[in-house]
Amino acid sequence: MARTPSAAPRRAARRGGCPRGARPRLGRVIVPRLQTSTRARYVAERLRVTDAWGSLTQRAKRLARCPLAAEDEAVEVGAEAEATKEEAVEVTAAVAVAAAPVEGAVEEQPIRSTEAMEASASALPAVGAAEAPRSSGSTAKRRAEEAQAVEASASLVPAMGAAVAPPSQCTEATATTRAQDQAQAVEAILALAEGAAGAPRSRSTEAPAVAFAAARHEVEAVALARAGVTSPRPSRRAGEYHGVAQARGQVAAPLAAEVGELGRHVERKMAVTEPQAAPRLGPSSSAPTTPAQAPAAAAPGQGLAPSGAGTLPPVSSKALVFPARPGYGTVGRRCRVRANHFLVQVADRDIYHYDVAITPESNSRERNRWILTELVKLHKPHLNGRLPVYDGKKSLFTAGPLPFKSKDFLLKLTNPDRANQGEKEYNVTIKDAAKIDLYSLQQFLAGRQRELPQDTIQALDIALRECPSARYVSISRSFFSQAFGHGGAIGSGVECWRGYYQSLRPTQMGLSLNIDISATAFYKAQPIxxxxxxxxxxxxxxxxxxxxxxxxxxxxxxxxxxxxxxxxxxxxxxxxxxxxxxxxxxxxxxxxxxxxxxxxxxxxxxxxxxxxxxxxxxxxxxxxxxxxxxxxxxxxxEGQRYSSKLNERQVASILKLACERPAQRESSILEVARRNNYDSDYYAKEFGIKVTNQLAMVDARVLPTPRLKYHDSGKEKMCNPSVGQWNMINKRMVNGGSIRYWACITFSSSLHPNVTGMFCDDLVSMCNKIGMQMWTTPCVDIKQGRQDNLEASIRSVHRQSADMIAQQGPKGLQLELLIIILPDMSGSYGRIKRLCETELGVITQCCAPKNVRKGGKQYLENLALKINVKVGGRNTVLEDALNKRIPLLTDVPTIVFGADVTHPPAGEGSLPSIAAVVASMDWPQVTKYKCLVSAQGQREEIINNLFTEVRDAEKGIVRGGMVRELLLSFFKSTGYKPSRIIFYRDGVSEGQFSQILLYEMDAIRKACASLEEGYLPKVTFVVVQKRHHTRLFPENHNAREQTDRSGNILPGTVVDTKICHPSEFDFYLCSHAGIQGTSRPAHYHVLFDENGFSADALQTLTYNLCYTYARCTRSVSIVPPAYYAHLGAFRARYYMEEEISDRDSSVAASRTHDQSVIVKQLPKIKENVQEFMFYC
Missing domain, CATH: 2.170.260.10 (paz domain)
Incomplete structure (x- = not known):
């Protein structure tokens, strides 16, 4: 990737400052060393610094008018102040004037008082303040004022207990040092000025000025003291300054951090409105130009720093603040739906948190809960009559204080599971930990506080779970019992149990209790x-x-x-x-x-x-x-969960047993609420919790269905899907693929050769009918493979095909498609894909024998759709994408990513987790996606291969990673470098949001910056969640205009009110038509947004993309890039060799990943396979 010259240095030279993103850090020299020993040269350097101060002051004013641009500087102020806090406190009383009088220079001023400093700080331009128009007559006055300001600033040169040479002994070295020190002081002060200018006024209008003045003391002191400049005599104000430095040192860091937080607040409220031309990758003659390209510069946001941009990334996930909701959506037909959320009201009373330590320790929540239950029974008088609730680990909560701060209890108990072992002693220590009030929770629910009071939610949630935990089998947040109905056997000694899921959630309507029907596999109680x-x-x-x-x-x-x-x-x-x-x-x-x-x-x-x-x-x-x-x-x-991976037959059985239509599921949820009878729950009463018995009624909208474009040669060029579905009748693929050389091999012994031949003829006919160009006969005759020698059979037909192609066609051609009819017994699919995609380098289409025998138009049509995208074709595109009418997608080159991580089933030993990242390779159509996969440590959710840097002995630093490679592929495919990144991340739980964003956004930034200096496209990072328990039901189950044919809500139903987050940008979207059971809407949560998406823009874009899924003529339940990443990760799972041994089986299912274990890498996918959508 070639670099284009950056204009930043030229702009910096014109304004007399440093280029954006390259501002020197504290302690670096920014003034060139003096080449002569004359005092005139020293004066010239000082005048240059004075002139630079004027330009930098104007820069600060510009930043004041654009808080977004100043945000990263504000964050840096906080980081620098924190880093220098300890050193600043140690500034000694030996502070002196560190400059000697120089001919032609302005006389240096004594150290100013704290009041004067704060006054000058408060004179900084406020946010949004307009810059006064300049006149030629005021230029001299302005320059004089700026020169005086820089002289005053430069005079603040505290030293660490030494002296400055008298004027007569002022050498070139001391003059140079002074110039350097003064320039550093100006630069440090400027950073603080920009941070303060980019932040709005807080509770006190003096807060930014105070923060500026306090932090400036610290930065000036340390920056200039590090230079070792000394003075022969202490200043009269040295003692005063020393006292101020000590006092300010205690508050500088938190005040500067507040400035950064205020800057982030402004950034969330405003958006950049001035578009700029996005630079392109490579030489200017190699890529076409596009209209109205968006800026490639980084907007700050949430404290995340782009690599090399001069800002500091947060060192903790606690520093992250997710984007606030930009407003509610308005697009679409309004309707109402019911959600399985029950409103919860809590009395305003304090909750007390206690730490629990049980000796001997046990990892079993069940055993710990039994011990605490016995303790409450035996020592109720010592607990002041309280009913404590316990999480089974370390935390115990009460609705009032216990009569002690810390107390040890000695229990002698007989475990019913170990009756033959007799009594056992347990020592239980209960120690006061914290007092929890509900004020923070109330503020959070009202949207006036961004940080979730997790301890309060935890205490209330545990209180509501205490009674069910004693009555039912508890698994995570779900409860199961035979009382909810016996699901039935699902094979292999396993049966299905029904139960319910329960979780307390903060929402816009207040606290809500999310209840849903659950089903899972249990061991059947029977002889071994x-x-x-x-x-x-x-x-x-x-x-x-x-x-x-x-x-x-x-x-x-x-x-x-x-x-x-x-x-x-x-x-x-x-x-x-x-x-x-x-x-x-x-x-x-x-x-x-x-x-x-x-x-x-x-x-x-x-x-x-x-x-x-x-x-x-x-x-x-x-x-x-x-x-x-x-x-x-x-x-x-009885009552033990089966945690191993279910086979296909078991999965199908449990889905069938657990399947309920929407009306039936809603009734089952209401029955659970009735059975639990929260009004009579004595733990709920103890904590003042009341739960309503009705599902929440929620305002919703049904988004308009997008129009799809097909090839002009078909009878229907445009398609208007109906209720999330359409077909290929009278339509032809918008870009049909071409297949000249293909072959077929069958491993099914139950299929007659004539049946296989007819199936291939029908498949070829269907492909050609709907727009592909596929040769009617295979390059070699259809082969019958041996099930017991599967790999050798495939290698044989591949070799024969290659020989035939070499004889018939031009040099370099190869087998383009291998159709494989699977064996009658399952288990060979993974071996086939691993062999063909990582060793032979051939695209395959596998077919089950039962489907080949049955055939059918719909089956053949779906196969043709999959084959077309596997060989590089395109089935359909959004009409609005072709006409560039999709906001924040088609206006400038935009790349859409999808990412997912799949983990091995419990008990699978040392198998790694697999990360997959896909990215769109066409613009503006956004339909073709390239997939990259990578193995990483077991159960690691953070994708660690988004960007990599490896030091090579010969090549030096070698940069790589999946994001970097996909960005290069996008440029190679489209000729543009993306000005915008939309990143859909699947498989992340709410507790991982901060951690995922912190590390993965940093990797995305570094990947972009590694391609070209200053290349920082705007990023929107959205988490896609499918494994939640929110369900939406139509207001009237019998109204046809409110439901699809399965009785579910209509495709396009979106909810961003009431049951959503109190203040952050999230929404539920049901983008598909239900087939069986109750549809589950996808939950989208925006963690980072530099592109300024409105609710309507992101909801509509996401919904429209759901109609571009390549494998069927239906809209899908989650956005396709996330879906494709899921498919890619599972495909790569087949690439890992299966190993069954005593050693593997002895590894406990609960074992955590050992970071010292070297992860075995995946075999590399052949390039001619990876370029296409092989995973479909």
Whole structure:
């Protein structure tokens, strides 16, 4: 990527200052060294500094009129003041005038009083103040005033206990040092001036001036003292200055931070309105020009700093402030919907937070909760009659103070799960932690406070969960019980349980309780032998288990609680830690100094003859002290969640059992609320919580459906989708792909060769009918592959095709498409994709045998749509995109990103997480997306490969990363460099917002800056959430104009009121038509926005993009770039080799990622595959 010359240095030279983003940091020299020893040269340097001061003063005034431009300077002020705070306090009393009289120079002034400094600071231009028009007559006066100001500023040269040489001894070195020191002081003061000027007045109109004056003391003192300039005699005002410095040092940093916060407040309220031409990547002759390009400079925002821009990124996620809502949307037909949110009212009373420490420690919330429950029962008088609520870990809350600050309780309890172990002692320490009032929560809900009082929300949420936790099986924020109805078996020893999700949320209408119906998989309560037969699909119990079956069973049962039933007098519970590799009849243990077999022990001790002695044994306890449990004497306890990955059949079963149409789901939610009866919940009463029993009624809008453009050769050139759907009848793809060389191989033994041949003919016919150009015959005959030798069969047909193409066509051509009919048994899809995309470099289209046999127009049409984009075609585009009528998308070159991270299922050992990033490669159509994938540490949500810098011994610093590579690809594809970035990020929970934005936005900035100096396109960062529990129901389930055919709300329904965030920019959008069950709207939350999107602009853009999804003729539920990133991440999961071993299966599902483990990288996708949408 070639660089274009930057105009910033030229503009800086004209105004006598430094280029934007290159202002020297504290301690750097900005005045050139003197080349002569004459005093005239010294005077010239000082006059140059004086002139620079005048120009920089005008710059400060301009920044005052544009708080957005001053924002990053304001943030830097806070950072610099914080960094120099400690040093400033140590300024000694030996402060002196650090300049000698020089011929022709203005006489230096003594150190001014604090009042004078604050007065000069308050004279800085206020935000929005107009600059007075200049006249030629005032120029001399202005220059004289500026010269006096810079002289006064330069005179503030405190020293660290030494002296300045007398005038007669003023050498070139001291003169140079003085000039440098003065220039540094001017530059430091200017930074503070810009920060203060860019901030509005706070509660006191003097706050910016005070902050400026206080921080200036510190920066001036340290900057000039570091130079080592000394003085022979202390100033009369040295003591005064020392006292001021100490006092100001205590407040400089927080006041300067307040200035930065005020600047961010202004930035959220205003927007840049002056568009500039965006520079292009590469030589000026290589890229076409575009009209009205947006500026590529960085707007500050939320304290995030672009790389190399001269601003400091926040060092903590606490410094981030997300954009405020820019207003409510107005586009679309108004309607009303019901949301599964119940209004919550809380009495205005204090809540007390206590820390809990239990010895011995336990990671089990269930056990900790049992201990605290017993404590409350036994020591109720010591708790002042309070009903505490407990989170199962470290926090306990009460609705009033306990009669102690800290107290230890000694309990002797018998665990019902370990009745044979007798009593056990537990020491519980309850210690006062904090008093929580509701004022902050009230301010937050009213939109007058931006920081969420998380401790208050946590306390109230735990109070509402206390009763259900005692009655039901609690999993995260959901509760399950057979009382909610038995879902039914879903296969492999697993069954579906129904329950509900509950969470307290801050919304615009106040606190609301979000309740939704949930369903998840549980182990079926049954004997272990029956589970093993069902899980392994076995019938014969007389045969020994193979090593593979034993390892599978070990992974499935690890951590499961069982009850041993071989003792008639009592049942004992155990947690399985493993399965022995040896069969039961080979196991022995020491008893009274002699070896005893497990089979013999059970016969003698319990008169229990074991039958399945050829099967392995369950193991409890540790490896050093194992407890052997024969499978036939153990049964799985009820109420244990099955956390392993479900197979396709199980997923289909659980979806079918949990599926409810909207009216039925709404009734089920109301039934949960009725059953919980919050009015009689004694914990809710204790904390003064009242929950309404009706769903919230919410104002909504249905956005207009976009028009789609198809090829002019079709009968229908334009399409108006109806209720989120359309078809390809009388339409042709807007850009049909071309396929000359293709082949087909089938691995299905149940399909007759004639059926396969007819299917290929029909598929080719459909592709050509709707706009593609596909050769009617394959380059080699259709092949029958062997299921037991899948990879060799594919390599063979690929090699034969390559040989045939080499004979027929020009040099360099290769197989363009391989159609693969999958084996009758599942499990081969991932192997095929890994082989073809990372080794052979060929695009594939896999087809299930049942679909090939059934055929059908709709199936063939969907296959043709997928094949077209895989070979570089384009199915349809938005009419408004072609006509450049989409705000903040088609006005200037814009790239749209999507990103997602997929994690391995629980218990999958050391498999890494996979990050995928896609980006649009066409503009203004925004339909083609290139995908890059990367492996990273297990369970790491932050994408760590967005931008990378590696030091190479030969090449030096090598820069890379997925964002950087995609930006280069966009330029290569379109000829433009993007002036705007829209980044949709999927898979992020609310608790990760700050962390994700802090690191990933920094990576995006660095990736842009690494391509070209000063290249900082404006970024909008939006999180897409699909795994939430908000559901929207039509106001009237029987009104046809309010529902689609499935009974769900209409596609395009958007909500940004009442149930949304009190002050931040978010909305719910149902962009798809429901098929079965209740539609879940996507939740979009804007974390960063330099482009100044209005609510209507972002909602409409997001909804319109949902009609450009390539794989079907339907609008989809989440914006396509996020959808594509999801597909890309899951595709890359297949690239990881599956390894099943005892070592993998012994890794606990709850193990966190070890940062020291080297992540195995993914195999590289072939370039000819990666250039297209291979993941579709």
């Amino acid at each position: 032998i029956e589970f093993a037969l069902e899980y392994l699909s076995l019938r014969d119990t007389t045969r020994r288990l193979s090593d593979l079956d034993r390892i599978k069973l070990k992974k499935a049962l690890k951590g499961v609680k069982v009850v041993a039933t071989h003792r008639r007098d009592k049942s004992i519970r155990y947690r399985i830690t493993g399965i022995t590799s040896a069969p039961l009849n080979d196991l022995t243990f020491d008893q009274d100094g002699r070896r005893v077999s497990v089979v013999q022990y059970f016969k003698q001790q319990y008169n229990y003859p074991l039958k399945y002695t050829h099967w392995p044994c369950l193991q409890a306890g540790s490896n050093s002290r194992p407890i052997y449990l024969p499978m036939e004497v153990c049964s799985i306890l």
